Amino acid sequence: MGHTFRQMLRIAAKEWQLLLRNPHGLAVLFLMPGIFVLVMSFTLKNTLIQKIELPRAGWVVEDQRPAARQWVREWLAQHGGTQFASRQELRDALKARRVEAGVVVPPTLFGAENRPDASKLEMWLGNLVQPAAAARLRTELTFSLVQVQMKVLAANAGPFASVLVDGTSGADLLANGTPAVRYLYEIESGRAMTAVQQSVPAWLVFGMFFVVIPIAGVLIQERNEGTLDRLATLGVSADAMLGGKLAAFVLLNWVQLAFMVLVGRWLVPLLGGDALHLDVSVPWFLLIVLATSAAAVALALLIAAYTRTFDHAAALGGGLNVILGAIAGVMVPRMLMPPGLQRISEWSPMGWALDGMQSVFLGDPTPGHMWPRIGLLVAFAAVCLALSWRALRRRHLGPAG
Known part of the structure; x- marks a missing residue:
C-alpha cells in the first residue's frame, strides 16, 4: 500500500513537471479563464451598476x-x-x-x-x-x-x-x-431588429478565425513528414507555398461563410427563430469578408509556422481565438461592455472584422467606417504572412522565386 502511494506521488510529480514545461497548456488553463473573468466581470458590472450614462x-x-x-x-x-x-x-x-x-x-x-x-x-x-x-x-x-x-x-x-x-x-x-x-x-x-441579424456576423467572424486548426494540421504534418523539404528541392519557393495555402484556406472560409449564412437564413426560421436577411451591400460585403479571411488565414499560418506540434498549435490557436473573440464582443455583445472595455476591443483583429461585418448586415456601412477596418485587417494579414514566410524560408524552403 505504501509502495503504491509513493508511486502515485512520483507519477503526480512527473505530470506537474510536464505541465510546467508546456506554456501553451498553462496559457489555456490560466490565461484564457482569467481574461474571461475580467471580460464578464466588467460586462456584468456595466449592466448592474446604478448609474448609467445617457447616450449621446x-x-x-x-x-x-x-x-x-x-x-x-x-x-x-x-x-x-x-x-x-x-x-x-x-x-x-x-x-x-x-x-x-x-x-x-x-x-x-x-x-x-x-x-x-x-x-x-x-x-x-x-x-x-x-x-x-x-x-x-x-x-x-x-x-x-x-x-x-x-x-x-x-x-x-x-x-x-x-x-x-x-x-x-x-x-x-x-x-x-x-x-x-x-x-x-x-x-x-423597414424590418425589426432581430437577434440573428446581430449574432450571425459575430459567430461568422469567430468561425473564420478557427481555420487555424486545419491549417496547423496540414502544415505541421508536411513539416514532420519532410514534405516541405522535398518541395524545396523541387524549386517551390516560400512565396508559392504561402500563396497556395492562403488561396486554399480563403476558399475554405467562403464555404464556411456560405454554410453559416444558410443556417441563419433557412434553418433558424425553420426551428422557430427569425430569418437572417441578406439584402446587404455586396461590394462592402465582399471586401470585409476577403479582408477578414486574409487576416484569419495569415494568423493561422503564423501560429502553425512557429509551433512544433499540432497539439501546441491547436492549444495556442484555439486559446488565442477565444481570447480575441471575448475581447472583440463575440461572446458578449460589445454594446453591453463598459466604454473602457469597448476601447480595448478595438485592438482585436476580430473586433475590426466584427465592426465591419455587423455594419454590412445591419445596413449602415459607410466608407469612413469600413475602410479603416479593412485596412487594419489587410495590414495585420501582411505582417503575419511576412513572419510566416520568414520562418518557412529559413527552416525549409528556398529563397523567393
Whole structure:
C-alpha cells in the first residue's frame, strides 16, 4: 500500500513537471479563464451598476410651438445634445456614429392646452447603443414630459393646483404612453431588429478565425513528414507555398461563410427563430469578408509556422481565438461592455472584422467606417504572412522565386 502511494506521488510529480514545461497548456488553463473573468466581470458590472450614462443624443425639433421649444431648451441645458435641421441629418449622424441616439419632436407632440403626448415622441437608436443607456434615455424623456404635464395641470388649475395634482394618479399622468423606439436598422430597412441579424456576423467572424486548426494540421504534418523539404528541392519557393495555402484556406472560409449564412437564413426560421436577411451591400460585403479571411488565414499560418506540434498549435490557436473573440464582443455583445472595455476591443483583429461585418448586415456601412477596418485587417494579414514566410524560408524552403 505504501509502495503504491509513493508511486502515485512520483507519477503526480512527473505530470506537474510536464505541465510546467508546456506554456501553451498553462496559457489555456490560466490565461484564457482569467481574461474571461475580467471580460464578464466588467460586462456584468456595466449592466448592474446604478448609474448609467445617457447616450449621446441628437435632436430634431419639428414642433415649433413655444412649449415644445422651451422643453427642448431645458432638456439640452440639463443633459446636453446636438440639434439637427432634419431627420436625414440625424440619420446620417447615427450612421456615422457621431451620436448614439436621436430624439424627434413631431409637430403634434404638444396637443390641446399644451399637454404633451409622449407616445408621439420618436426615439431613434444606433445599432450598437447599450440597451441600459437606451432604457435610461427613454425613461428620462418620459419622466421629463410627465413633469411638463404636471406643470400644465398646475397652471390650468390655478389656486387649486395642489388638489388637482394630488388627485391625479401616476397612471393618469403616464396614460399618454412612452416614446416609440426604433433602431437605425429598422428605420432604413423597414424590418425589426432581430437577434440573428446581430449574432450571425459575430459567430461568422469567430468561425473564420478557427481555420487555424486545419491549417496547423496540414502544415505541421508536411513539416514532420519532410514534405516541405522535398518541395524545396523541387524549386517551390516560400512565396508559392504561402500563396497556395492562403488561396486554399480563403476558399475554405467562403464555404464556411456560405454554410453559416444558410443556417441563419433557412434553418433558424425553420426551428422557430427569425430569418437572417441578406439584402446587404455586396461590394462592402465582399471586401470585409476577403479582408477578414486574409487576416484569419495569415494568423493561422503564423501560429502553425512557429509551433512544433499540432497539439501546441491547436492549444495556442484555439486559446488565442477565444481570447480575441471575448475581447472583440463575440461572446458578449460589445454594446453591453463598459466604454473602457469597448476601447480595448478595438485592438482585436476580430473586433475590426466584427465592426465591419455587423455594419454590412445591419445596413449602415459607410466608407469612413469600413475602410479603416479593412485596412487594419489587410495590414495585420501582411505582417503575419511576412513572419510566416520568414520562418518557412529559413527552416525549409528556398529563397523567393
